[in-house]
Amino acid sequence: MAALNCVWDIFEKYGYSRLSADKRVEIYNNCNEIGSLFYRQKSNEDIDLVIAGSRGEGIGLHFDCDIDRLFIQRSAMGFHSYPVTSDRKRFDAEFELDFDHAPSGYCRLRLMSIQEKIDPDSRNASFLQNIENSLNEQNGHKYLRNDRMLTSAMSHLKQEGWLERSFVYDVAKGPAQPYECKLPYTKFSLNFDDVLALQCSYPSIVNEWCDRRRHHGWPSSDVIEEVRRLDVLAVPVGETEDDVMQWRISLVLGELALVRSFNDTQLKVYGALKMLAKAVLKKSSENLSSYVMKNVIFWISESTDIHNFERNQFLHRVIDGLKYLCKCVYDRNLPNYMIPGRNLLIHKISENERVKVLQDLDNFLSDGESVLLQCSEIKHLLGQDAQIRSRMIDKNENAEQAIISLFSLPPLKGLEMMLQLFIIKTGEDLINFYRKNIFPIIRETNPFEFFDDFSSKTDEEILEFVERPESTLTSSTEENVSK
Incomplete structure (x- = not known):
């Protein structure tokens, strides 16, 4: 029983508790709002950002998992059965899900309509032009390729500040564009997997899951109905030898709801x-x-x-x-x-x-x-003393809290900070930016009641994971940061 209690406590400290996960879910939901505002402004597209995977589930922490980001483009729609009524909502680009010659859960996106005479300065213009340039014609129909960069929200081409210059890109794996962001003067990195997603109208696949018989109390009827209301998505599968037009049907938003339950x-x-x-x-x-x-x-x-x-x-x-x-x-x-x-x-x-x-x-x-x-x-x-064990975990927790503090700000304030963050010139300036602009707000408001330790710790204690000597991280850079 003692061993069980120790293992249980370790998972508790690692964030695998309902209370801890709920707080992180709130933070990453808030991050979704900040990110959506930021990428809509950056790309001039109707983008919704969603943090998926372990982070979005509230159990990704201590830099031990990637940050899976879905970029949902809202100006396009895929239909299981293309509607012919004229009084419905129209989308700038519309597709029918073509399941011929595709495995279960996969499809091709057959173009049905796309906005004509695209004004290059209009919203979603770049996205729609990218679609036009990513179509393959087969048997008299046009299909959308899965191996092209369709949204500028996922591109990092300007590299104006230190942050974007620090990105290290990996070879694309499946639908994801992976890259790493090394944190200045630390052993830590943030690893991102970015995936474009297109919303789909496909009620039968959701209803089939929701309506199947269950006997043991999970998921609850409330969770099942929540899943029924969530978006179905189509995501690229990455280039394959067989077919670069294949897309995967994804119920990732439903999966998020299930883990959160x-x-x-x-x-x-x-x-x-x-x-x-x-x-x-x-x-x-x-x-x-x-x-x-x-x-x-x-x-x-x-x-x-x-x-x-x-x-x-x-x-x-x-x-x-x-x-x-x-x-x-x-x-x-x-x-x-x-x-x-x-x-x-x-x-x-x-x-x-x-x-x-x-x-x-x-x-x-x-x-x-x-x-x-x-x-x-x-x-x-x-094998460690309980106090040492707690200290080892707390050190990584400090680093995690310092980083996600930005994403805990009110959305408009978070957007303001994000815009400034991407023009910072050096890693030293980045650290001092957090000290001057973000930590004071966190100490004062303790958003989501997640940052209890901030009020009792100095900046130096919070940033103890930073390996560069503190004497070199002076306030002398603050004038540059604030400009």
């Missing part, structure tokens, strides 16, 4: 499965990702009485998840929770990888309730 134990089981995947399974197969584990926790949550997700059942539910994953790998089929016809393992694990993964999972299950000791990070923390 998790109770405390579900969150910790999810965290444990992600840690095991990162520490062990990904060494055997790179494609056993956090997203795979998210679908595992979804399936075992639906098939287990919700009352069995309690603290004293935490490790039992972790083992349930590993058993379910083992069955899926053995069967070579893990159904996507939102679109079960889509197999998340198809073409993802070679036979050699499959043998290794099954051996890993067999080792996990042989370990029983000590399985989490397979995570070196958990094992290391358990």
